[in-house]
Amino acid sequence: MAIYLIYAIIMVFAHPQVIYPFGDDAFENPAFRPLTITDRDVVLAVHEGTDDVAVLYFMGNGGALAYFGSSLNAHVAAGRHVVAMAYPGGGGIPGKPSELGLKRDALAAYDWLAADFSGDIVVHGYSMGTGLAQHVAAERDVAAIILDAPFVKMCELMTRAAWLPACYMPGVQRWDSAALVPRIAAPVLVQHGTADDLIPMRDGLRLAALMQDAGLDATFHAVEGAGHNDLARQPRYQGQINAFLGRVLE
Incomplete structure (x- = not known):
């Protein structure tokens, strides 16, 4: 028990290094221009599209936009405006990530976009x-x-990986999406790879079911054979997004 308690205490302090293993690769895409919200030091990559839809994009914990080009290009190819948020500590951006800080920056990114854009705003997360x-x-x-x-x-996910009751441990960054469901009103598309061994597809199914039970228009699409990192490179990925947005933004 003493060894387990010491292990638990170590993981409370070490878990940010596990959930934010951000890469250093800089984002170099000529379709995007860099922009910094100076009063908050939030770094964005901005693509000016031709559509009346803007996508506010949040990448995964690779932490560098250079790794998420397939998702971004799906929106660029459709003509949408795209604003992608960089994360402090990744992609050559200085700073230290945390759940609280990233969520604060995400709202700042939305507020910047909404102040200048009069069309529909879609949020997209990976x-x-x-x-x-x-x-x-x-x-x-x-x-x-x-x-x-x-x-x-x-x-x-931390509990499954570390054999610790992470959701009940003080000091752990919980990232509880289930708690947000009652406060969401917009239609949702969930895409999940059947071969995802990092976040199993049962998580996506469970989240979609929670949303449907809450009365949301939530669509689930299982991407056959896709893993966690190649989901956006699957042939039907962009088509599913285009069909979903074409339906809900009519």
Whole structure:
């Protein structure tokens, strides 16, 4: 018991390094321009599209936008405006990530976009970024929500991986998406790979069921054979997004 208690205490302090293993690769895409919200030091990558829809994009815990080009290009190819938030500590951006800080920055990114854009705003999250997309949707007015490989509670994933009651331990960043569901009103598309071994598809199914039980227009799409990191490269990925947005934004 003493060894287990010491292990638990160590993990309380060490778990941010596990859930934020951000890469350093810089984002270099000529379709995007860098922009910093100076009063908050929030770094964005901005693509000016031709459509009347803007997508506010939140990446996974790779932490560098360079790794999420397939998701971003799906929106660029459709002509949408895209605003992607960089994360402090990743992609060469200085700073230290935390659940509280990332959620604060996500709202700042939305507020910046909403101040200048009069069309529909869609939030799109991938993996860890699904928690940010849902947080924004719970706090602000969005037209639609796209969730790729979402979790129900990140602390549950920690429990499975570390054999610790992470959801009940003080000092643990919980990332509880289930708690946000009652405050969400927009229609939702959940896409999850059947071969995802990082966040199992049962998490996406469970989250979609929670949303449906709450009365939300929540669509679940199982992407056959897709893992966690290649979901956005599957042939039907962009088509599912286009069909969903075409239906809910009519």
